[in-house]
Amino acid sequence: xxxxxxxxxxLTLLASSSTAAPRRQSEAEAAMARVVRTFDDVFTGDAAxxxxxxxxxxxxxxxxxxxxxxxxxxxxGGSGWQAIFDREARRAAAVxxxxxxxxxxxxxxTAAQARSGTLASRETVRLALAGLGRxxxxxxxxxxxxxxHGGESANIQMDAPGLxxxxxxxxxxxxxxxxxxxxxxxxxxxxxxxxxxFPALASxxxxxxxxxxxxxxxFGCDDSRELTLFGETLLAELAKPQSLxxxxxxxxxxxAAEERRLKVTxxxxxxxxGRDMQALWNEGR
Numbered sequence: 001x002x003x004x005x006x007x008x009x010x011l012t013l014l015a016s017s018s019t020a021a022p023r024r025q026s027e028a029e030a031a032m033a034r035v036v037r038t039f040d041d042v043f044t045g046d047a048a049x050x051x052x053x054x055x056x057x058x059x060x061x062x063x064x065x066x067x068x069x070x071x072x073x074x075x076x077g078g079s080g081w082q083a084i085f086d087r088e089a090r091r092a093a094a095v096x097x098x099x100x101x102x103x104x105x106x107x108x109x110t111a112a113q114a115r116s117g118t119l120a121s122r123e124t125v126r127l128a129l130a131g132l133g134r135x136x137x138x139x140x141x142x143x144x145x146x147x148x149h150g151g152e153s154a155n156i157q158m159d160a161p162g163l164x165x166x167x168x169x170x171x172x173x174x175x176x177x178x179x180x181x182x183x184x185x186x187x188x189x190x191x192x193x194x195x196x197x198f199p200a201l202a203s204x205x206x207x208x209x210x211x212x213x214x215x216x217x218x219f220g221c222d223d224s225r226e227l228t229l230f231g232e233t234l235l236a237e238l239a240k241p242q243s244l245x246x247x248x249x250x251x252x253x254x255x256a257a258e259e260r261r262l263k264v265t266x267x268x269x270x271x272x273x274g275r276d277m278q279a280l281w282n283e284g285r
Contacts, residue, residue, distance in 0.1 A: 028082075031223030035083055036161050038111035044162035047114040051124050058118050059131035062103040071100040071141045071186070072132050076120045078148025078168065078191075080109030080160025082223045085147040088190060088231040092145040095235045100143065105132070109160035120148075121158050121165040126176040133180030141184040141280070144173070147231060149221060150191025152214070154200060170200035177201075184277070186244075190231045192217040195270040204274040207281055209234070209248060213268040219259065229255060230269060243284050 062072070073096045077089035086108040093104035105128055107113075107120040118124060132142055146168070148156035154170035177185055186207045189197050194210030201208060211218035211230035220229035227235070233254050237247035248271050259266050273281045 027224045028222040032082060035081065035223075039114070039161040042111050042114045042162065044114055044160075047119060048121075048163070051119055051121070052127060054116075054118050055124055055127040055131060058105055059128070059135070062105070062135070065135055065137070071096075071102040071143050072136070073097055073100070073102055073104040073143045073145065074125070074128055074132065075104060075106045075108075075145045076125060076147065076168075077106070077108035077110070078120050078146065078159075079157040080120075080163065082221070083110065084221060084223050084225060084227065086110045086113075088147040088227045088235075089145065091227060091235055092147070092188070092190075092231065095239050096143050096145065099238055102143070109158065109163055109165075114160075114163070119163065119165075120168075121163075122168050122172050125168060125173065126179075129176045129180040129182060133182050136180075136182060138181075139184065140182075141186060142177075142182045143186045143188070144177075145188045145190070146173075147190040147228070150189070150193045150196075150212075150218075152193045152196060154193075154196040156189070156191050170197040173197075174200045186277075186280075188234070190218070190228055190234075192221075194218070195268075195272075198270070198272050202272060202274070204276040206272075206274045207244065207277045208270075208272040210270045211267060213270055216265065216267045218267045218269075219262070219264060229258060230267070233258075234269075241284070243282050245281050246284075 073093050075089040075093040077085035079085050089106055089108050093106050097104045107118050107124050109120050113119055146156055150156045155167040158165040158168050184205045187201055189210045192212055193214055194212050196214040198208050218230050234251040237251045252269050255269055
């Protein structure tokens with residue numbers, strides 16, 4: 001997976017060179033340039049300072065607590081250098097709220113979110129989970145969907161033009177969930193090396209799903225696609241009336257077939273299910 005910072009530097013070099021021969025931008029590079037331009041009139045410092053108030057307001061706007069079967073969703077589009085992660089976070093929120101009937105909160109690093117919405121950072125994830133924890137009951141299950149560029153150290157990028165937030169790590173997320181009292185959780189990591197998050201978050205009351213093994217990259221994380229390969233495939237299966245186990249197994253098979261067609265190294269999506277979550281994992285919808 002190419003670094004978004006590298007791609008931005010490449011675009012800058014191409015734009016500033018007067019002697020180099022003209023070169024047609026790739027679709028992905030052109031899309032990144034469009035994303036960068038959307039931040040031209042955004043005062044990102046003000047946006048970051050406004051986040052605690054915006055998160056509190058977003059939590060207050062969530063509908064009243066529904067039955068225990070309903071599961072709140074926190075969907076996070078971490079890297080704003082491409083629009084794909086915002087799209088995937090929004091699709092995940094739509095699919096998961098339709099499936100489990102809970103409210104959704106979206107954190108995403110886009111220009112629109114910077115102007116008036118909730119951004120994605122380590123601190124906003126903590127604030128959002130704390131807010132969800134205050135309205136939760138002891139037996140509630142929260143769903144966290146993370147979409148971004150991932151690293152081998154169980155981390156994902158949380159950044160955008162003008163927004164240089166620290167990466168979110170698996171340890172950060174585990175601490176935020178535990179402090180919020182959210183013990184029952186489904187965590188989906190749509191990022192390279194996603195299964196590297198399992199050790200820090202594993203518990204008897206946690207379901208983990210990841211786009212790739214701890215030493216593997218996932219595919220399709222640029223704006224030439226609507227969603228990443230993993231996100232597109234898993235969310236399509238989750239939209240069907242089947243168990244989480246069946247949805248994941250079907251997504252695994254479809255992703256493996258597509259990777260064989262593309263002749264790329266298999267990403268090996270993975271899942272880990274805590275012993276107290278087996279019934280939920282196998283429950284039909």
